[in-house]
């Protein structure tokens with residue numbers, strides 16, 4: 086098949102890990118006879134530096150012509166002055182919103198090969214396989230901003246409509262049907278009105294899925310259960326901010342933030358594929374970032390946007406085999422001093438793909 090992929094490497098380690106994922110996609114294309122073309126565009130801090138705009142019109146236009154977008158990460162200390170009016174992260178939010186990518190899928194697996202290194206006891210990790218379904222284009226990130234204010238007062242508004250909750254809940258229930266048939270819906274219904282609407286709407290949608298088991302979990306307790314009994318969870322459905330926070334927390338189960346991929350999708354097959362991690366300013370430019378999250382995001386791109394399930398599995402199996410033979414980047418190594426850099430680790434994945 087032919088496919089056009091736009092890459093938005095962004096800032097910090099974004100370009101380093103995106104380059105690794107592109108190498109993997111190129112090799113998949115060559116081996117399986119697909120013609121993937123890549124076009125790079127600016128988003129985030131690098132786009133602010135070039136044009137003052139974190140999401141230039143040319144970038145949106147390029148994405149509109151693409152089958153899928155592979156994104157690195159945006160942001161960093163250079164653009165993090167709290168008084169700055171223009172921020173790299175605004176570009177990312179606008180991109181998600183422009184393409185109505187309301188569902189952010191974040192799979193979390195514990196890899197047996199990494200169990201001895203993980204901060205949690207190995208027996209807790211047995212059978213951990215969670216899918217976060219995070220609402221991505223509403224909630225407190227996109228609440229009414231008209232009088233947001235500066236100076237001595239500021240506020241953000243958590244707003245959800247029934248329609249916004251219904252559509253993301255359906256994504257979670259449909260996913261649960263193809264998995265272990267359980268949805269844990271996360272909210273703060275004991276305090277927030279928007280979260281009471283969330284809870285009653287999810288319950289109403291559940292009536293259409295009698296074969297799926299639904300539980301409601303308050304977000305604070307959920308943060309604890311996810312570490313105390315992670316194997317209990319199948320699909321975790323959460324709003325924009327709670328899903329962001331809980332998925333970073335849960336990355337500890339996979340060994341590192343550098344392990345977790347994501348797919349941001351809407352109604353059609355188009356999607357933006359991005360590691361859940363950020364630009365990691367503390368390690369940027371050193372060539373030591375873990376490219377696994379970006380490579381697994383490329384696998385999600387193959388599956389969701391291009392319909393190439395078996396190629397996606399090949400990439401995931403290559404990553405598993407690479408970890409199983411002991412290859413480690415510094416963030417998942419017992420001895421970071423003898424760990425592989427980004428490129429050396431990627432070579433090992435490519436060798437398993439060959």
Ligand code: NAD
Pocket residue numbers: 098102157158159160161162165174177341342343344359360361362363364365366367368373374375376378416
């Ligand atoms: P971060 O995710 O960038 O880093 C947190 C920690 O995880 C750091 O110690 C980092 O070194 C480590 N880490 C992250 N990815 C790694 C990888 N692939 N390999 C090895 N270690 C890795 O979070 P932060 O430092 O809080 O944020 C930095 C910037 O990134 C901020 O400007 C933030 O807004 C932005 N951010 C962007 C995205 C995105 O573009 N999707 C996501 C999250 C954060």
Ligand code: IPM
Pocket residue numbers: 160174177178329361362
């Ligand atoms: C993520 C990031 C973003 C978010 C920021 C950078 C806007 O943390 O993709 O997880 O909060 O969604």
Ligand code: MN
Pocket residue numbers: 329330333361
């Ligand atoms: Mn995040």
